[in-house]
Structure formats: C-alpha cells, structure tokens
Amino acid sequence: MLKQSLLGLALATALSTVAHAESVNILMEGVPDTEYVKTLLPEFTKETGIEVNLEVVNYAEMHTKLVPQLVAPKGSYSAIVVDFYWVGEFTKAGWLMPLDDRIKADGFDASVYVPKLMDLVGQVDGVTYMLPFYNYAMGLLYRTDLLADEANKAAYLEETGEELGPPKTWGEYLQQVKFFTKGDMHGVVNQGLRPDPIAMEWSNYLFANGGEYHDADWHSTLNTPAGVAALDQYKANVEEYGPLGAASFSFDEAFNVMAQGGAYSYITYNFFRAAIDDPSQSTVAGKVEIMPVPGQEPGVGASLNGAWGWAIPKSSPNPDAAWTFLKWVESHDIAKKRALQGGSPTRLDVFDDADVNAKYPYTGAMKDMLLTSHNFPVFTYTPQLVEVLGRELSLAVAGEASSADALAAVETEMNELAKKDGKLK
Amino acid sequence: MASITLDKITKTYPNDVTAVNGVSLDIRDGEFMIFLGPSGCGKSTTLRMIAGLEAISSGDLLIGGRRVNEVDPADRDIAIVFQNYALYPHMTVARNLAFGLRLRHVEASEIQSRITRVAALLGIEPLLSRKPSQLSGGQRQRVALGRALVREPQAFLLDEPLSNLDATLRASMRTELIKLHNSLGTTIVHVTHDQVEAMTMGERICIMRDGDIVQVGAPMEVYRNPADTFVASFLATPPMNLLPGRIESDGDGLAAVVETCRLPIPAAYREAYASHAGKPVIVGLRPEDFQAVAVGGGRTAPVALHTITTEVLGPEVILVANFASPGGPEVHIRMPRDFRAKTGETVTLHFDLPEIQVFDPGTTRVLARPFLP
C-alpha cells in the first residue's frame, strides 16, 4: 500500500515534467471483465505510449482501499471503477470529476449506452461522472432440458392445464417452481445470505410483483401488497421449493446447487450464464438458458439492473491520461473486443453486433433483460439500505418477523436515509 | 506401627536400567533404619517403592506382614517427607497439615486437636495461617514433618529430609528427629547420603551401592567391621586409610607389611588371614587408631610417618603424612588437639593392632576375622 502510494507519488511528480513517460494507475476488482481489459492493454500502450498499471483486488478490499485515496488531495489512482452501490456516496462526497466537458470536447458519443445503465452508473442529477463499464443485471437461469422433457410436458399440462415452456409471466414461473419441486429436485435455489445476495435477489421479486422501492418523491413503497407478496413468495421459495440451507447461501453456493443439477431455476447475475456452460464447474452445461425475470404481463421485465462505471477521481494525479484511457477502453472497437471474449456489454451497438451475437446467442436475451430492467435506488446511503434490507428480509425468511413488519421496518429506515440525503423532502 | 520386609525387591526401568537389584531387608517394628549410600545407589528408589510411588518390578514388599506390592500409596498407611518438602503451595500451613486427614474423612474436631498437638510438638503454632512461600527452609521442613506426623501412620519414610538445610539447622533437626522417634516409637526409614546422619540417628544402617545392599548393621558395627573397602571408605571422616600391602609369615605368626612397615597380626586373627599369607592385600587402618604412646604387650606397633601437613581443626588435628617412607602412600591420622608436627618432620606413632582390617584386593571384601571388643 505504502509502496503503491509512493510509486504513485513519484509517478505523479515525474509526469508533470516528462510527458511521454506517462502511466495510468487503476484499482480494479478481480473479475473476468477486468481480465479482458488486461489482455487489450498492450494495444493501448502501443497507440498512445501510456503505460497502464492495474491493481487488482477483492471486492471486499476495494472500498477500504479507495476511500483514503479519494479523500487525499492527490491520490495514487488515475482512474477508478465504481460499483453502482457507491455512486451516491462518491458523488455526494464530491470525489468524482464531471466528464461532460471532456465528452463534448472530444465528441465522445455517450448516447450509445443502454439508458438504464447511464442512469445507474453514468449520470447523477444530469451530470455525467462515469462511463458504464460492464453490467451485471440479474436474469432467470432455467433448465431447458426439463422444459423439453415430454413426460414433464404431459404432467404439467395435466396438473395446470397449460403448456410447459419458458415462463412468460411471474405467475407462470412460480407455478413451474412448484411443479418441479419433487424428491431431490428443487424448483428454485435462492441466495439468502445477508446482506447483498438476499437484497439483490429479492429486488427481482419486488419488481416482478409490480412493486418499486419508492415513488417519485422518494417515499418508500415497500410495505405494499406487491412488496408483501414478493416477500411471501421469496420465503416460500426458500422454505418449500428450495434446498436446505438456501437461507444462508451466497451466490457461489447457490450457483453450485444449480450447476450440479439440483434446481430448475436460479435468479442471479448474468455472468453466471457463461459459467454454467463451463463443464469444469457444471454438470448441466448446455441445458441452461437465461431470460429476463418475467413480470406481471408477458413482455414486461422485472430484472434488477447492476453495473460498474469508469470514473476519474478528483484526486487523480493525471486526469488527462486517464480520460485518454477511458475513451479508448469504451470505444466501439475495444468494447466489442471485450464482449467477444465474454465481457458483459453496456453499449447498444455492441449488443446488436452480428459477431457478438453469433458467438453468444444469448446476447439478445441479455439486451432485453437490460432494456426492461429496474434500478436499485442510487443515493448516498445505498450500501446502508442494502444492509437494512438484507437484515429485515433475512429476519422475515427466518420467521422472526412477518413480511409486513419487516418491510415496514425497512420503509422507516429507508425514509430516514432518504431524508438525511435530502432526497425526501 | 509395623515392620517392613523387602524380599528380593527389584526395580527395572523400561529402558532396562536396573536401579534396585533384588534387595532383601527386614526392618523391625519401631526401628529407626537408615538407607545410606552415594547418589544413584538406589536408596531413594527403594524408599519410593516402599511408599508406593514407584512400582515394584519383582519381589515382595510386606508392611506389617501384609503384602502391599499392588496397594495404593494412600492405603499403605505410611507417611513420607520429601527432600524439597513438597508442601501444597496454595494452602496455609494448617490446611497442609489437615489435607491428608480430610481426605480420610477424619472428624473436624479430631483434625483440629491433632494439628494443635503436632504444631506444639514442632513449635510451628505461629505459622499455622501462613503459606509455604512465607516460611524459611527450616520452617518448611517442620511443616513437612508435621504433615507426616498428624497422619499418625504405621511408618515414616524420610527422603533426605535434612539435605536442604544449613549445617546448624541440620544438627538440631537431627536431634529433634531422634527425640521424636524416642517418644513415638514409630518405624522410620530415613534415606540419606550423609554419614554423620547415618551414624548418629539410626539404630541400623543399610548401606547401598549400585542397587545392591552392601552391609546392614548397627552404626558402630558397620564402622568397626566394614564389609568391604567401599563401606570402609564411605563411613566416617576422614575415612579408613586403605594401603596396598602383603601378609607375610612372621616367625610362627603373621604380619601385614606396608612399604617397610611391619604390623604384627594379633594371634586371634591368624586363622582368618592364614589363607592369604604371601599374597598382596589391602590393609585398612582407621585414622583414629594411632596414638603417640606405645602400649605394652605388643598391642601396638610403631609406624614412621613423614609429615606432609597438619590440619588443626580445634577439637582435633588431622595429620596428613606419607606412610612408612617419604615416598609411601598418603594417610590421614586423627590426633588430639595439642598434637603438632612440621612439614617434612618424621613422626613415630603407634597403631592399635586389634583394629586392623585386611581386604582382598580382588573382591574388595574384608577378610572376616573375630570381633574383639
């Protein structure tokens, strides 16, 4: 850490005098999308002569590493990546540099991004602070082989009077969950661990029931029929239709159950779509597909959006070089190259690219998912809301609070947080 | 009170070291028995086998006529006093004394009266509420003794109980132990490496070496008739002078010849030493058996001594000299306090011939002879 800062400092001093020996330092999370960026870095250095140093760490370490650098007048990171959780906090604290002037000056086209992503990890109150890096919206993973099975089809028809196929509505999906739960097979596997896994997953249930987190004035709208239904359904799925212990599963454990063929469905982050086809960690490769979480009506999506954005901190030692890098990494060509390696796109022109679609046939589903997705409330206290939500949802699932009581508690705290943040008047 | 009988007791450790090698001994009821020997001779191990702290490898141990080889130490009705006292550091003196009685469910009033009695006997009443760390060495020793006494056992086993005390304290504790034994009359087995303790305290001494008993007997008996050169050189300070010599015919009698000195053998011993006539032997002369004046009737024989030095101790003087000739073996001789001799001076002293002992140089055993009073 000290070494890094000293290095950064030394570099910063060097940069101010010698322009050509420039380098850009970025703190990133150890995920596949970071790896894809890494493979392309030599191209950037060749083009611009700027070196790029990626400091790759765990998610858990990122926030603690970032904050001291952001608070400092001159930090060691030229550019950073920002999870949508932190957007409210970072912008409220004034740690990020507005990008609008640079975008305008260089004619960078920001309209190619999926609008929902720009809302999440692009603009805050009309000011552009970030460029969306990759998305991790949540989708419904389901077993195509079970749907295609003739015996299942006949049984389902007899039981429900309906044809068996990918669920068009949330109601149909819940019916399938119930139908597929027999013996060792579970209709669904949930990620019930506090706080993020349960909060993120349950958000899909909320949207699927037509609910939202708050109204236009930031009044919380959780303790509503939609919210209570969502929580009741979630609890039933964990307890009646899911495997033992789902109430404490993190996403990797839940994914394992799905990958070992233990469940019909799993609502989770879209990057697991690629992982499920990896025979080294999955026994159901080729038998699972992803789709937007279905809503009340066919065609209405209920997926929770999630994404990371590129940003330049105000404490950046060399914002110009950082912007040069951002422009390059988010250019159509590089974004496409990242998508071709398996990256999760944020640009519509990449989603529609023929090569990408040819290589990954589920790209269309991913795009639909994003276009019909819903955003989690982004404000200063997003992490705290996740914490409160995780605790209360977990209490309700554990049977220690009724759904209404749990949601009422979240509502109260959420309103307080929104008030504190100035969102709720 | 009880007798203790050891019948071919052997202790062999798992690493095949034999510490005690088939020892047999009868300790009479009420006897004060001393186990004496250098460290590592097996005396402590024997005591610990009697106590039950060491398992007996073979042989039989009887206490009061009952075979107790497999009996738990607690049920042998013996008490032991350890060299380093082994008091319970966290208990007061009173509780140290009471501990064994409480475990035996002796009534509280009885415990109290016994403690009072023993504390008075040992003069430790003022210490009863103190902890061992607040006591001096001598006080601890008394408490350890008291802990054994309150139990009123059939026998006391004392494992070098005085060796951690200074000389003055040791002397007074010796007397106290003797007084105690006289008043209680309980069997005592006392292990020590100190020959003064052995000589002064015991009714009998059992001398051990390398796991064997070398000699058992009353102190004076052992002193005057040592069974071999080991006993001869172990008991008393300075020990018996052991000089290489020969038995030679001397007219119709025998004489022990050391260097140029001829010591005529008393007629009563002739038969005993006849078989060694003309052979090399070890001649043993006690330092106490020399005197300045000859006694008539051939009871003494003159010896020329070439003075090396004298050690004036006060009550007595130790003369260190070369025996018979200036190059002769070095001997120690105990003389009265007014004796003086200069270095290099030749002194003629007279040896009390009936006290001569002759040992076989091969076996180191004494050549048994009649015991003259």
Place this chain on the structure above:
Amino acid sequence: MSQPSTMEAADRRFGWFMSAPGLALLLAVILFPVFWALFTSVHEFTLIAPNFDTFTGIENYAAALGDPAFRHSLGLTAFFVGAVVLIEFAIGFLVALMLNGVERFKPIYYGILLCPLLMNPVIVGLIWRMFLHPSLGIVNYLLTVAGFEPVNWLGSTKMAIWTIIMVDIWHQVSFMIVLLLAGLSSLPKEPYEAARVDGASVFQSFFFITLPLMMPVIIVTLLIRMIFAVKTYDLIYIMTRGGPGVATDLVSYAIYRTAFVSLNIGEASAMSAILLAVILIFTGYLYRYMRTLT
C-alpha cells in the same frame, strides 16, 4: 548526604532518557488511536464528511444504546463469548491434561494442534462454509451416510450461532491447549506425590492441587481468549454476514458495518468505546480476582 541523592537523581534522569523512546512509541501506537476514537465518538464524523466540525456530545452513544439491533448484538456477543470461552476451556484443559502425561511424540501433537491456530480466520471460514454446505458439503454427506438427517448448519436461526461457535472452537481451542499445557508443565511435581501418599485420588489431586495451582494461568488464558472472542468478526463476515435474520450478528461485525457500510465513524467509535468499557470492567475484575490468589 547530598552525594547519593544527586547520583540518584542522575540515575532517574538517565532512566527516563533511556525509556523515553519506548514510551513515546507506546503513546503513539496505543494511546493515540484510543484517544482519537474517543474524540471521534463525540463528533458527527462520517466518511462522507470526515471532519470534527459538529460536536454531538453523547448523541452517538445514545443512538448506539438506543438501537435495539446494537443491544441485541451486545447480548448475542456476551452469549457467544461465554460459550466459546467456556467450551474451549473445558476441551482445552482436558486435552492439555492428557498431553501433559504424554512423553513421546510431543512435538508431533503440538504441530497438529497448532495447524488450525496458524490458519487465517478467513480461510477457516471459507473451508467450513464449504464443508457445511447443506446439500453439497462433506459434513452433511457423512451425516446422511450414517443415517442422520442433514443439518441446516448456517441457514437456521437456531443452529447458525452454534455452528459459528463450533467453528470458532475448532479454530481457537489449540490456543487454550498450548497455554494451559505450558502452565501444567511448569507445575511442581512433588505436591502430587505428597497428595498420593496423603490419599488423594486422581480427581482429588486435580481439584485440590492442579486447579488451585493453575488458577493464575487459567485466568490469564480465559481473559486473553475472551478479549479475542469479543473481537470475532472474520468468521461472521465470511460465514453468515450476521444472518440468518440477526442470529449471528456479533457486535464487532455490527461496528464494522456502522463504520464502513453506513460510513458513520462517529457512532462506530461510540460503539467501540462502549465495548471497550465492558471489556475493561471485566478485565479489571478478573485481574483483581487473580491478585487475591497470589
């Protein structure tokens, strides 16, 4: 008369001079953070606005103590600490007594025992989370092979805290064993022989001699272990995140959340100060009790 006293004064000055760097270092690394935390705890200090502009007095303390979740965490932590310390002590003492009698292969036993202790708690948490996976973990697999029902180790509110306690015991019990064993092996041997002759059974020897003689070691061991147990955070972070519900929401994890999720350093400092006070009171009590023993 004046000669020795000037010498003494010079000695004292030299003593202060020699120990000054050490004292200064102690002051810097121990007292400064503590005072900083106390100072922070009476201010509105958040990571978003990291300044001491607003003095709030006891507000942070009132907020913490008024929060039922924090009070729950305090109570749960007391239970957790009590359970792990007592169970680890019981197991640790038993194993230490057994090992104390062992003569051969002692280093091997030591080595095996120390293994869990040397492991990072994060690794321990990850390993056990894997072992305890309700359907794919080896523990439930073995249970079902043996004919038992699989156990919902971390997903049930009743079971989860016991699971955490169990893992903590697995991880930390060697600490007890090693410390108690060191204490046992330094006990004098003679009183035991005296006690045997005095008629004490093995159990009486233990209760009347071993236990009282070991008391200072036991208290120090319990104290250290207790302080560590209060700080348990990694296991919770890795294994349950305080769930299900609030079943494993230990106070150190709650403080961490207040500081780094809610970014409210002020209130987190107040919580820490409350915790520090509780630990200090307990430590003081045990320390005084120990003083009465020696």
